[in-house]
Amino acid sequence: MTESGADTSAWPLLPSERTWGPWRLAIALATAAAATWCYLIGESSGYYLGFARAALTLTAGCMLGMTVAFLAAGPICGRFGIDSIASTKPQFGARGWIIPAAMQLVSIVGWNSLLLIFFAKSATQLLIVLGAVPPGMDPRQLVPIATLLACIVIYLGLLRGASGVSIVSNILVAHVPLGLWMLYLLLSRHWSELRVAQPTLARPDPLWNYTTGIEIGIASTLSWWPYIGAMIRMAPDARTAVVPVMLGMGAPVPLLSFIGIAGILVLKTSDPAQWLRTVGGPAYAFAALLFVGAANCGTAVSGIYSSAIGLRNFAAAEKLPWSVLLLVTIAPIAVIGATIPELFFAKFGTFLACLGVAFAPLCGIQIADYFILRRRVIDIRALYGPDCASPYRCIGGFNPVAILALALGCVVYVVLLNPLSYASHGPYKFMTASLPAALIAGVAYVVATRLMRRARAHRDA
Amino acid sequence: MVDPLPAELERRIEMLECTHRTPDLDARGWGWLILFGALVPALLLALGWWF
Numbered sequence: 126m127t128e129s130g131a132d133t134s135a136w137p138l139l140p141s142e143r144t145w146g147p148w149r150l151a152i153a154l155a156t157a158a159a160a161t162w163c164y165l166i167g168e169s170s171g172y173y174l175g176f177a178r179a180a181l182t183l184t185a186g187c188m189l190g191m192t193v194a195f196l197a198a199g200p201i202c203g204r205f206g207i208d209s210i211a212s213t214k215p216q217f218g219a220r221g222w223i224i225p226a227a228m229q230l231v232s233i234v235g236w237n238s239l240l241l242i243f244f245a246k247s248a249t250q251l252l253i254v255l256g257a258v259p260p261g262m263d264p265r266q267l268v269p270i271a272t273l274l275a276c277i278v279i280y281l282g283l284l285r286g287a288s289g290v291s292i293v294s295n296i297l298v299a300h301v302p303l304g305l306w307m308l309y310l311l312l313s314r315h316w317s318e319l320r321v322a323q324p325t326l327a328r329p330d331p332l333w334n335y336t337t338g339i340e341i342g343i344a345s346t347l348s349w350w351p352y353i354g355a356m357i358r359m360a361p362d363a364r365t366a367v368v369p370v371m372l373g374m375g376a377p378v379p380l381l382s383f384i385g386i387a388g389i390l391v392l393k394t395s396d397p398a399q400w401l402r403t404v405g406g407p408a409y410a411f412a413a414l415l416f417v418g419a420a421n422c423g424t425a426v427s428g429i430y431s432s433a434i435g436l437r438n439f440a441a442a443e444k445l446p447w448s449v450l451l452l453v454t455i456a457p458i459a460v461i462g463a464t465i466p467e468l469f470f471a472k473f474g475t476f477l478a479c480l481g482v483a484f485a486p487l488c489g490i491q492i493a494d495y496f497i498l499r500r501r502v503i504d505i506r507a508l509y510g511p512d513c514a515s516p517y518r519c520i521g522g523f524n525p526v527a528i529l530a531l532a533l534g535c536v537v538y539v540v541l542l543n544p545l546s547y548a549s550h551g552p553y554k555f556m557t558a559s560l561p562a563a564l565i566a567g568v569a570y571v572v573a574t575r576l577m578r579r580a581r582a583h584r585d586a
Numbered sequence: 587m588v589d590p591l592p593a594e595l596e597r598r599i600e601m602l603e604c605t606h607r608t609p610d611l612d613a614r615g616w617g618w619l620i621l622f623g624a625l626v627p628a629l630l631l632a633l634g635w636w637f
Contacts, residue, residue, distance in 0.1 A: 137602055139602075177637045181637070182631065185631045188626055192623030371619070372622070505603060509595055
């Protein structure tokens with residue numbers, strides 16, 4: 126924690142408090158981004174494309190998505206030392222920022238609940254394999270216990286604020302080489318099968334399959350938007366953050382996703398915890414569990430930190446002690462993990478997939494607002510001033526133009542590509558769904574804002 | 587009557603307004619962004635389609 130505790134508040138950080146260099150930021154971002162969702166991302170691509178094409182499209186898509194997410198939140202957060210949520214006040218209004226804040230909270234709490242339950246299930250599986258489950262105990266009872274234990278460890282780590290994130294990241298980043306070792310195992314033992322493996326759900330149109338590989342990469346990295354601000358604000362400026370963001374967050378995800386692509390293509394399962402046990406017995410299964418534990422807990426640490434900083438923007442949470450705010454942030458994850466892990470694991474992923482479509486238009490609106498409408502001029506005082514006096518007040522604190530543009534972007538996305546069924550329409554195969562959703566939301570926001578300004582000027586005259 | 591900002595927040599904002607006017611991205615930052623965000627993906631996509 127910084128001396129003033131500013132890294133545990135949503136207030137702008139001063140230059141002297143922004144001490145993360147490029148390596149420290151890259152490690153924190155890599156630990157945040159690399160988790161077991163990488164297998165799922167890889168698995169999704171592997172359904173439509175062969176290994177080489179899936180790997181290349183996913184990497185390109187991740188880098189494109191990272192660029193859009195960085196351009197949305199990076200310049201403002203890096204410039205003023207604020208988090209992603211505070212950076213949305215100029216677009217959504219002095220109160221309307223609660224919409225992106227709700228998206229952030231639900232997305233982070235939802236995803237991290239899934240990741241910790243995933244970790245708990247893997248730990249339980251390993252205990253079963255090792256014969257370490259006490260006689261007479263239902264192994265399913267271990268999942269809530271393991272989730273709660275993970276929550277306690279994460280809570281204790283985060284009591285130190287951003288330095289806790291950094292320390293945990295420095296240790297847990299070791300899972301990335303471990304993941305690359307798994308990839309090496311898979312490639313070295315199954316390369317000949319992998320070269321000829323056919324994706325099971327590939328459509329007859331090769332362009333559609335190719336675009337879907339790109340789209341999966343873009344959509345996956347756009348979901349990192351909530352994390353970006355809370356991490357970038359610890360670096361001295363936005364310039365320093367470009368390479369760590371692009372390589373620290375944008376590169377490990379596709380690299381680890383290759384495990385999922387290769388797994389689903391040749392072994393018909395993307396989860397290394399399953400195939401490593403077959404390949405190397407309990408020792409390899411233990412390595413896989415270490416990977417899952419480090420990857421998911423590392424992501425949860427960054428996610429819960431980002432979420433707690435986001436919550437600080439609410440007046441009610443502004444003065445809460447950090448330990449209490451952390452408890453409030455982590456409690457839903459602990460409650461879900463302890464009470465309904467199986468139900469949540471089975472059903473909530475669908476909801477999160479739907480929520481994910483909103484990040485593309487959100488980024489489009491932020492980019493259009495900052496670079497086109499405001500010409501990179503932000504009133505930092507107005508971001509924190511009283512609602513009634515803020516130039517970002519809009520109508521009752523909400524900017525209807527941004528809200529409608531966000532809704533329009535979501536509609537465009539769903540019309541182009543249904544995120545659940547992958548049914549597509551129109552020019553999806555030529556332009557993906559995320560990029561047009563971001564573009565149309567951004568253009569609609571600029572056009573409608575200029576029309577409103579003109580109408581207001583006309584009326585005042 | 588509008589409540590004043592907390593003193594510490596006021597101090598931070600004043601510092602950012604008066605002394606710390608960091609530009610968001612300089613030419614080098616844009617260069618890296620164009621390289622990793624446009625050129626490398628374009629190259630990978632061309633390579634993937636050719637495969």
